[in-house]
Amino acid sequence: MSLFARLSRPALRSLQPRAFFQYSQKRARQLTPAREIQKYASSFKYIHLDSMRVSFKSAPAEDFVIPKDGENTDLEQYIVPNVGRKVLINPEFDVLKFNCISDPGVQTFVTKLHDVVLNTSRKIGRDETFTDTLVDDLLRVAKNKPRCEFYVGDYYIVAKPEFLIKSHDNIFVAVEVSSGFGEPQLAIEILSSGFENLRPYYNEKLGYFKDQTVFAIRVISTHVTFYKATIAAKYFNELEFGYPEEQSIEILRWPAINFKCSDFDLSESDGRKKVLSSLINIRQSLLQSIRNN
Template sequence: DLPSSASKFTKGDTAALNATFESASNENEVIPDVEVNNFPDEYVLPNIGREVLAHTEFDVRQLEDISKPKVQTFLTKLNDVVVNSKQAVGTDETFTDTFVDDLLRIAKLNRFPLRIRNQPPTKLYIQDVARVISVLDFVIEKKNSENRNIVVVEDKHLQNVGYATDFGEQQIAVEILSCGSENIRSLGEAPRDQTIWAIRVISTYATFYKATITAMYWMELANGLPKEESVKIQRWPAENGLTTGFDLAEPEGRRSVLTALTKIRESLL
């Protein structure tokens, strides 16, 4: 039997759902290839990297060229995450939570018709029975859309994930499927193909995922665990590890993440 909680999922459980991860060969396989409009360039901050942010005495008021309060708040929260990531104990994920919430808003993912939902419960239905419950950190929804849940965000402390769960990917797999399952039930009609993105943030390292789930998969899942249909979840950057994602503590990492989020937003509008 599958675990009732997404956080308990193992590789075997994900295999039972015929869901697998694969490394994308290029960025466009995961991130939409669309024009970027209204890019929040002021948050790239080319002179601010991990070396600066790692100081426990970091004070954004000492940076004379950064005077906008919203950017100062962003950097202060990022400093909290970087400093907290060095702690072997007291692995508090709330620092990452509040920083990621800001990041999503900076990318305008909380602007109508999109909206952020914090820690919404979602359920994966198999044979019309709720088999797995997930409580996600964030979900981005689009109002009046056939796909209500479109972006899944899961964040972790460096000490709270490891190799046994593929650094949290097993949980991400079932969370993607749970969101898709909720979408189907909200429609009240026959299943249709869905595309769902996910973002994993481990401390300051962000990885993007994309899954296209066919109507045939949902139809088979309605009759039990799938035997014929499958789901492939593509990953970018391609490698999977604790620190293989784009590093938000570095300028180029911030540019890459904000560009990806902006492109996802543009593709949804």
């Protein structure tokens, strides 16, 4: 299982030919010109996902994406009902003036949130470093910008998701998007992270393919969307030879509508509560997966 987050700057991704495959030398099919793979993952669009047999779908309910019953953690200082976008956008905002925010860690988080909101309002010369540091604060236990390789036949995509947390068969990924809504690029990050998570558990006799569950968040400024995908071992097996012909992947999205104003907004108290409680539930799910293995 894994957790993955995407932020608002395109991550480094390149597609390169390879001379061999570390785990298997089997090669039975070649990619046909009609289905030629994209050179760069950053150029993937919805139409390109058809060849990968990957699709996005609105989740019918929250618990299809976000696990239930996380630990009961006090989030009140983070939520701060009287601190919303209208307050955070003030250039004179000073977190130390709010007596209800006394924890130094929460003060740092809210200050970074102010930086992101103020920076977004300026529109010109925006620096996504503010969003980076905000999500870095959200995901303190994450590994930042790890290199992940996603193989399709004799070719691989090098992807660098912003943040990655891994366990035996679960992953969490965080991704940042600067233009559009970035779902095709997010799909490649999910696939590459799932593929990379297989490496430590490779067995010479048994092979290394196993089902992977990937949780992901996309962050656009202060707006957060959650995703979940289950990737079957058979899907990875098909990728050894090129594009999959039978297996497919369905990535669920929550909130269900892929539109900026329909997601969870960290600059508002209700959005902060939902995002933070959801991350706690996902964290608990990852820890449970580790304990079970």
